[in-house]
Amino acid sequence: MQNLKRLQLLCCLLAPLWVFSQISVSGTVVDSKSNPVPFASVKEKNSNTGTSTDANGKFSLMLPAKGGVLEITYIGFKSQLIPVTSNLNDLVVKMQEDVGHLEEVVVTGLATSTKRANAAHAVGTISAKQLVGTTPQATVDAALYGKFPGAIVSSNSGAPGGGISVKLRGITSLVGNSQPLFIVDGVYYDNSSIQGGLNFISKAAGQGNTNFQDNPSNRVADLDPEDIERIEILKGASTAAIYGARAAAGVVIITTKKGKSGKPKIEVGQSIGWQMQLRKLGQRTWDTTKVRAAYGANGITVYNANGGKTYNYEDELYGNKGLMTNTRLSISGGNDKTTYFAGVTYLDNEGIVKHTGYRKTSFRLNLDQNLTKFLDVSLNANYVESSANRGFFNNDNTSTTLGVSFVSTPSWVNLYPDANGNYPNNPLAPSNFIQTRDLITNNESVNRILLGGRATWKVYKSRMHDVKVIVLGGIDYYTLKTTAIFPAKLQFQKDGNGTNGALIYGTTLNHNENYSALGVYEFRPGNNLTFTTQAGLNAFNVDLNTVVNTATQLIGTQTNIDQAGAIQVEQNKNISKDRGFFVQEEFNYNDIAIATLGVRGDKSSRNGDADKLYYYPKASLAFNILPLTSWKVMSLLKLRAAYGESGNFAPFGAIYTSLVPINFNGTTGSLVDVTRGAADLKPERQKELELGFDAGVLNNRVGLEFTWYKKDVDDLILKVQTTSSSGFTTAWKNVAAIQNKGVEIGLNAVPVITKEWRWNVQANWWKNKAEVTRLDVPAFNVGAFGSTLGTYRIEKGKSPTQIVGIGDASTDKVDPTTKLAVFGNGEPDFNFSFSNNVTWKNFELSVLMHWKKGGDNVNLSTLLSDIFGTSPDYDKKTLDPTGQKTDGDYRLSILGVTARPWIQDATYFRVREIGLAYTLPTEWFKDVAKVKLGFSGRNLINAFKYKSYDPEVSNFGIDAISSNVEVTPFPSAKSYHFNVTVTF
Structure with missing residues (x-):
């Protein structure tokens, strides 16, 4: 004591x-x-x-x-x-504003970064404010529209829950993955599109094109946009090379929000709004003459029985005003040792079709801890639970999907249920689409956990030397359940029309792991000279397992699989292991000359030789000229050049010949598949050269970024015809190459900056042109539904996205050898986006506009509505040169003669985002809280001549080539939101 x-x-x-x-x-x-x-x-x-x-x-x-x-x-x-x-x-x-964003940090290696002013390559960056600062976003990929140059971001479907295609700098594969690699806080983020088995009902892949057409969402939709602090898009191989064999389609690096030292920051946000159909087409008007011409005597009987009454089925199917809510709570803070960020978001969006919608709950916790003076640790955890009811749309060969059934049914057929809830059969089509909409289930539900960690050991630091060892890794685990229920009471399931009901239950288990160990040594021999060396090892494991159970001949109203007369099971496994290393040297002389040289080596179980290393080099040079001159008018002038290589794996299973199950007279066994695997198959390889410059004037209040690139993608993999003597009909081979050339121009300016006014402008223009430069097999058609209606043709010296079809020699330029004419190209002429942000006192106005010029679609919704006589423009007379036939009759008259009517220009202009906000005076709340009120909208203004609901569409989802084909999709929507954010 x-x-x-x-x-x-x-x-x-x-x-x-x-x-x-x-x-x-x-x-x-x-x-x-x-x-x-x-x-x-x-x-x-x-x-x-x-x-x-x-x-x-x-x-x-x-x-x-x-x-x-x-x-x-x-x-x-x-x-x-x-x-x-x-x-x-x-x-x-x-503080001085970084109007040119030159202080912004961009990635140069797996463990290093540099200021944008010193970057030797073009990198697209999107801040949290750009991502969700104007209007709420349901998914991350949908929030990328028009916000950086060099990308084609398009919606595959308007169905709730996403379904977005992202292509960076053109086509990088014919059959392989065409979507970029997503990295979230160092964790490889799976972005698969999992089919739900709906083809069993629609038979969409039963004829013509065998590609999947189930219209699934893609899994990057699980990520909460509200959690994101920053996105970097590595478009070129010079930057993507650090991720090697999975980076040919580019890399999207996402960094989520972190806490900062100081008092806790609490933010509460709430938005409420609604969405509605983007564009209405209207319906054809009818009389007895038109009915008789389209449906004959049977049609007249139905028409008269209903007294000629018509129904607005477009509003009935697509006219729901879907309520949209987004509730957000986050808290962050910390001290000099520990910082934290925690956030939770609940999103609930109803679709424009009744009984469709998307609901998602996301929890996030990010912790950063300084354990000692020499050891820092970061932990990131994210849990997501979501449910998407997506309806039943796109192509089918049974006329059962909602879209096909809708265009198959004239407006004078009564499909509504009676007082007892009994739906009538559609007398003119196999399906009553109102009954189908109300009774079926097509749901995707997800439970996902993302865990990431990073430890930094500061081994030694002095004026000249800085040595660090970094260990990082992550786990991406999710369960996806797909549920499709088609009750036996449906018109196309009862009375021998189908299978007396069907249950399609799918379960996907995904478990991805990635680990890296890196060493970084920074050597500063003088005040103006820095060498940065880094080297590391990487490991990436994929385990994706999908099981789909299909039960038919249902017992009563049961929805259990075992309560059925017949059951079939299909399983698909995707298991791979990648291993690699990375070495890089960076040199910086006084922020004037910055050079980088590196190489990545990768091997994978998905290659023919799992132990063979494939090398992906990179090199870049940036030269800031301005410090060596006396020019006063300019504030930045930098020249840059970069080169890099990256890869893309073959489709899973292509390296071996699979076995097909068979049942013969009650005995089970296996047969060798007709497609021969290729044990010597090489990864697809991308080589890219990028040149450009950055310039700034008026203290960088005006900045210009120019980039030219040439990207060669070689060893492209195709399934090709083989000699029958081999015992196979097709085989996988490296047989093609594509070259992409493009230009990207970005302009940033602050034209007005006063005490009360500020005006920020960002304009982006980009263009890509692709060409097939090697083809070891004869030219062939691929994608869509054949040359009669328009298809894609892979031909040396031509664009891989050219659209061809049969032609009329009197009006079309028909090739005498192939008997085909070129009608268009899926690749646009150029894209232009223009964003403005204006603040005046406490008011803020933001507008994002996007113009896509050119690019063509194969529009088969028009074909189907013509066949059934329901096209809204059927009775117009604008197409027939003689002025005799109506548009619908004219198109049908040349069906089988030329594919011209179905290939249509998909040019559009739209205001993608617009928002007006007002920040209430803080003195109203005794300086305790900051309250911001606002109104915003998405896709409110749209201008296009395309003859359907939206030119952004893809019947084949994220397919590399045929991504511009339409067959009665789920229409796109426009939305309005009222927003309030309170920050304490």
């Missing part, structure tokens, strides 16, 4: 000395208008001591007695360095 008292006395004596041995710093961080900057980072440079400003921009911090350098940073502003040698009170730090 006596010793304890002595210790307490000693502490009391020493405490004043300890207090006086520190320096106190306090003040306020403001912007150029002297407005406070809340939640800015204030820390001692090269230490873990730090805090963040409060809602009023104020901060206080204790530094060691020797003093130090304060480093103040905030997104959108240039970092500020302030030397401190004694106590400072009421310090005012005025």
